Amino acid sequence: xxxxxxxxxxxxxxxxxxxxxxxxxxxxxxxxxxxxxxxxxxxxxxxxxxxxxxxxxxxxxxxxxxxxxxxxxxxxxxxxxxxxxxxxxxxxxxxxxxxxxxxxxxxxxxxxxxxxxxxxxxxxxxxxxxxxxxxxxxxxxxxxxxxxxxxxxxxxxxxxxxxxxxxxxxxxxxxxxxxxxxxxxxxxxxxxxxxxxxxxxxxxxxxxxxxxxxxxxxxxxxxxxxxxxxxxxxxxxxxxxxxxxxxxxxxxxxxxxxxxxxx
Ligand SMILES: [Zn+2]
Numbered sequence: 001x002x003x004x005x006x007x008x009x010x011x012x013x014x015x016x017x018x019x020x021x022x023x024x025x026x027x028x029x030x031x032x033x034x035x036x037x038x039x040x041x042x043x044x045x046x047x048x049x050x051x052x053x054x055x056x057x058x059x060x061x062x063x064x065x066x067x068x069x070x071x072x073x074x075x076x077x078x079x080x081x082x083x084x085x086x087x088x089x090x091x092x093x094x095x096x097x098x099x100x101x102x103x104x105x106x107x108x109x110x111x112x113x114x115x116x117x118x119x120x121x122x123x124x125x126x127x128x129x130x131x132x133x134x135x136x137x138x139x140x141x142x143x144x145x146x147x148x149x150x151x152x153x154x155x156x157x158x159x160x161x162x163x164x165x166x167x168x169x170x171x172x173x174x175x176x177x178x179x180x181x182x183x184x185x186x187x188x189x190x191x192x193x194x195x196x197x198x199x200x201x202x203x204x205x206x207x208x209x210x211x212x213x214x215x216x217x218x219x220x221x222x223x224x225x226x227x228x229x230x231x232x233x234x235x236x237x238x239x240x241x242x243x244x245x246x247x248x249x250x251x252x253x254x255x256x257x258x259x260x261x262x263x
Pocket of ligand 1: 174
């Protein structure tokens with residue numbers, strides 16, 4: 001069985017299973033070891049398939065009920081409903097290609113995203129059972145994928161006041177040194193720069209708190225701050241447990257973060 005690390009919510013949330021897949025047994029010579037579920041960052045296809053099978057066995061679901069997008073640091077959001085399952089394989093691929101967040105209200109379906117330093121956001125509305133998984137690197141965070149996902153959930157019937165949000169292991173502000181073009185991207189989209197950025201006193205370089213930027217964005221969409229939880233753990237500080245692109249390079253595994261409501 002695969003080791004799943006359950007995510008914490010700011011208050012008890014029955015019925016939802018939110019988790020991230022930890023790396024498992026790490027082989028120092030293989031930046032994809034052990035559990036990489038992402039099939040577009042250079043890993044061996046058979047190893048990826050095996051990891052996905054192991055997750056499905058651990059969750060007790062069929063392979064076609066594990067759904068993850070092909071992410072592009074954009075803000076497109078896909079909804080997984082019966083229409084998705086009625087579609088043919090090509091159409092399903094098309095729905096997931098170029099997508100950075102997924103929403104569903106279906107039980108027995110695990111939706112999730114793959115990250116290595118980027119923020120993994122999981123949300124759920126316990127009243128309507130609508131849930132979401134979103135990937136937010138700096139481009140997506142700056143472009144407000146977090147609040148756009150809340151808005152998409154709301155269009156499906158969720159209420160921002162009921163939505164709970166949690167963020168898993170992702171890069172910390174100390175580790176996330178960025179160029180001024182990144183700061184500019186946040187500034188252009190009217191983020192509160194003073195709250196999310198500080199400069200290193202020695203280097204003068206900007207450091208952005210990506211998780212906090214996402215939390216403020218989720219709040220801006222109407223979700224109460226007390227419903228938002230941030231796991232403090234940093235991927236770059238703990239590359240033995242989580243994949244970190246800054247530590248391992250772009251050609252490395254990704255940490256899968258997902259949510260499912262069991263039937
Ligand atoms: Zn760190």
